[in-house]
Amino acid sequence: MSTTAGTLLHMGIYVVLMVVGALIGARAIGQKREAKWLGRLQTLALMVMILSLGVSLGGNDRVIASLGQIGLAAAVITVFAMTGSVLAVTALRRFVLHLDRYARPMGAAEENDPSPAGGGKADNAMTWWIVAAVAVGMALGRFVLPAAALDVCGTVIDVGLYVLLFLVGMDMGRQGTILQEIKAAGWRVLLLPAAVAAGTLAFAAAAGLLLPMTVKDAMASASGMGWYSLATTLLAPYSLEISAVAFLSNVMREVLAILFVPVVAKHVGYLECVAMPGAAAMDTVLPVVVGATHQRLTLYSFTSGVVLSLLVPVLVPLIVAL
Numbered sequence: 673m674s675t676t677a678g679t680l681l682h683m684g685i686y687v688v689l690m691v692v693g694a695l696i697g698a699r700a701i702g703q704k705r706e707a708k709w710l711g712r713l714q715t716l717a718l719m720v721m722i723l724s725l726g727v728s729l730g731g732n733d734r735v736i737a738s739l740g741q742i743g744l745a746a747a748v749i750t751v752f753a754m755t756g757s758v759l760a761v762t763a764l765r766r767f768v769l770h771l772d773r774y775a776r777p778m779g780a781a782e783e784n785d786p787s788p789a790g791g792g793k794a795d796n797a798m799t800w801w802i803v804a805a806v807a808v809g810m811a812l813g814r815f816v817l818p819a820a821a822l823d824v825c826g827t828v829i830d831v832g833l834y835v836l837l838f839l840v841g842m843d844m845g846r847q848g849t850i851l852q853e854i855k856a857a858g859w860r861v862l863l864l865p866a867a868v869a870a871g872t873l874a875f876a877a878a879a880g881l882l883l884p885m886t887v888k889d890a891m892a893s894a895s896g897m898g899w900y901s902l903a904t905t906l907l908a909p910y911s912l913e914i915s916a917v918a919f920l921s922n923v924m925r926e927v928l929a930i931l932f933v934p935v936v937a938k939h940v941g942y943l944e945c946v947a948m949p950g951a952a953a954m955d956t957v958l959p960v961v962v963g964a965t966h967q968r969l970t971l972y973s974f975t976s977g978v979v980l981s982l983l984v985p986v987l988v989p990l991i992v993a994l
Contacts, residue, residue: 693841726809
């Protein structure tokens with residue numbers, strides 16, 4: 673009972689922080705003005721949080737002893753989750769949206785589909801900075817910091833997460849375009865992230881049947897939908913081991929998406945490319961998706977990533993509370 677109540681309380685705090693941040697961002701900053709400092713503050717909050725998480729992991733003997741097993745579990749969950757999301761979106765595209773593999777209405781007059789949009793490269797610097805922060809934190813927690821310092825990390829992670837969600841809300845409010853983008857695409861575009869989430873969780877549950885972990889823990893690890901920083905910190909109070917699996921799994925999802933989106937675009941379908949990265953479809957993997965498919969997929973990719981990102985603070989605590 674206390675776990676459920678605590679989960680609901682944290683969920684309420686997350687939502688309130690993002691809503692308040694969005695209102696302040698829309699009014700105080702304004703949609704047309706640049707706010708580079710906002711991005712810098714988000715990065716700072718994220719890095720402090722991830723470094724603290726690394727310290728916690730490094731100081732945990734159980735996690736260190738099971739790193740090999742964690743890596744294998746993360747890889748299996750990642751492959752299953754991405755496969756499930758692609759299959760779910762294929763079913764949605766063919767039988768509900770009635771779109772062909774180029775995301776055009778079936779039966780439309782055949783035309784030469786323009787070449788994929790210029791193959792832009794995603795900026796993956798932040799991914800590697802976060803991986804480095806975890807590695808440094810683990811080394812500090814394992815070999816340098818005293819045990820007393822480890823007790824503070826949980827509080828630092830919680831506060832860092834609150835600050836990060838508030839800043840994300842401010843950034844959303846400043847942009848002021850999310851609702852308009854979704855409206856322009858039509859309500860059916862919201863079925864895409866729903867299919868991605870359903871396929872991810874269903875196949876992650878199947879992975880849990882094959883791994884030395886519970887189905888619930890496998891689903892929790894995959895429920896970050898590619899947002900490794902948030903999922904990792906949300907799961908840290910529940911289990912450091914599952915938090916580590918979630919981190920590795922969601923990082924792997926982003927990296928594998930960058931590698932295999934062009935293959936899926938060529939042999940499976942354009943919408944399926946949006947499914948692969950999950951939440952990262954709105955930012956780091958967006959240029960890869962558009963570059964491998966077509967410019968019209970920009971709105972699908974952005975909208976799906978936004979909706980999945982908004983679902984993560986809800987899905988992770990809900991699965992933990994099961």
